[in-house]
Amino acid sequence: MQSFEIDKSDLLKIKTALEGSDAELQAALEEYHASEIAILFERLPQEAKERIVNIMPVEVASEIISEMDEEAHPEDLLVSLDPEKRTEIVEEMDYDVATDIISQLDEQDQKEILDDIDHEDANSIRALLNYDEDTAGGLMNSQVICVNINADKKDALDDIIRQSEEMEEFYTIYVVDNDKHLQGIVSVKDIIKAKGEVKVRDLLQPDPVFVKADLDQEEVAKLISQYNLTSIPVVDDNMRLLGRITVDDIIDVMEAENTEDILKISGVSEDEELSGSWQDAIKSRLPWLIINLGTAFLAASVIRHFTDVEEKLPVIVAYLSIIGGMGGNAATQALAVTVRRISLSDLSDRQAYKTVVKEFLVGMTNGAVNGIIVMLFAVFYDKNPLLGVVLFLAMTGNLIVAGLTGAGIPLILKRVGIDPAVASSIIITTFTDCIGFLLPLWLASTLLL
Template structure:
């Protein structure tokens, strides 16, 4: 934070002096840090400071800014100024930004752009934002397999300034179909007359444009890639996805899953208004309330037992709480496994058995400690035995349902992260209370 505070002070210095920002200062500070410092200023200060920057420097900062800051900057710029900023940015980044704007503003900006650039952006806007096509860039190196290394290097020198990466060169056949890739290092270290066809790796990992971005991230992680090509139905290269975009996807997907598991809209943040937060969270609160009544009804079935043994009221939340915690542990592992493509409904019954055994063993261990404590507190051996058995059974159920619920929801086409936790908590609460109080009723003569 000290670094950001220093940058804020330096920004205020330029604002007070009303002088253009020195290039040396830009070079000393990373665009991400400048963007973070700017995000803490008010809209008028952001507007004034952007006027002191060279357009190319502003574009670098703009690309690294969060969505809210980007919108603040766009609001204070004319269409001509925005187009000038866009001229220093990659087409995929421009597409992401245009996707944030109202349709009329988007159309206006596209009209002001060069025809070729506008066509590329329009094509990218046609893809789902969370698909491979939606996150790809069209700035890549594609060369013919018949080129020699000397010819390839001459091409690379001409094209490289307009591409996102140059260390991986993609190779096409005479029909422009993607057939392989070659590293720049291999081209530089090979004989001048050697053809790319001889150097290329034809076992290339690729995805189609309509593939979900989460699957793309899985492929990149699985094969340890820095870039993955995107092809159309004819096998022709139409774009590439670089590892920096994949990192953004992983962060976004993890954030989305985390929010969903707790009944929060993924669009909500610390800056969300009071009414928006209430609107986002209240439906899930009522769903939680409905499931909580199931647990209440279960307890109500055993009111006569609780009335006779007051200690049960103090002990029964332990069983439900421990079941919920154990189930959540399994749930986290399974949802992560589903996200990474490691777990499906058919082939992981050994994992179900493992989670059941983990539940039994953990239930026995924690139940033994809990039973001993309750025995020391109330001096009743049978109370300790009841909670020992209840803990084993509830943690067994928690492990099994923590595994089965997300897989079952996935098979129905429902996002496992969205509703798993609610169903799991209901199961562990209802079953925990039922088995504990049910055992207490069976042993009631030994508890009174």
């Protein structure tokens, strides 16, 4: 099986079916999984989406909207539906998914939807809307399977089956006391296998890994990954069980965080939608380019400062671009390795120190090797051995600076509590441009002229 990709034939089939009767359309859609229809939706006009949602059974319609990508704006489809159908669909959704979608709407639309649906569902969704969407509370689903620590085997099993009616997956069963304080977990297997007069208390696995509702989603992802969990319970400040986060939600978090990292390190605003409009892309990228233009003027002012060197030794101009550019690339390498390392695990002071020393050594060696090549070129092509020495020193020096800034700046940002990925290559390369122009020009003016 391959992951589903929209194929011209799929799209054609659906578009043809859209011209036929409702029954024909339903028959054509039958062979697709709800998440596949959600992907097809990215290529269909609004009226077609509305019509499909209207004719599908409510469970399928609800799943299609739940599976739609955030960038495909399921909330717009939801508000465009007939209120009665919309109510049925929202009531069928998992609370966490419904909350994510509804949170994208303005207050008036939110109120309208929540006033229409079942009172209990509405209250659960309203409670979830209060959590910041990037925290454990914003990720969690308040539907969990939990049993009382004092229940006996039969009651516990009945309870589990009753509660699991509304869930697709079992995951972990949480054990709570009479006030809903989290006590531990219990496995279904142990309950089924238990012989005789057994209480949940006897099968309890105490001290579960848990998170508070305000923990950042990235930390939640780290815990789930570190302890190999399939779900993690979310509690309030008094250890009362509020909900759980499952590993499939974490996969979406990881994808989003990784997109953010790769965009930030490349000087793109973290909330640019990958498939967004060109106007949005300009809004996200132009500010970074204008910041960079300011810093590029700074690097250019170094070149302006040494006009006498450039007049007396014009060939050096061609080498400036080489040394500046190589510094930028070496810094980008050191930056990528360091930012990724920080994002996977926090570094102790000693590890941070060792990282900077390592990048110094790497910069020195790579600088010397590339410096020798450039030197040989100056000696044999430009017949200027002294210029060769200047270029060797400048290349080595600039690649050392590149290593130190590429590793050091993200580590310092992390220490002072700023996201290290904002030390994008744009910022770092300014540094290496300035030093890459300054070193050869200054060395040449001192040693050659």
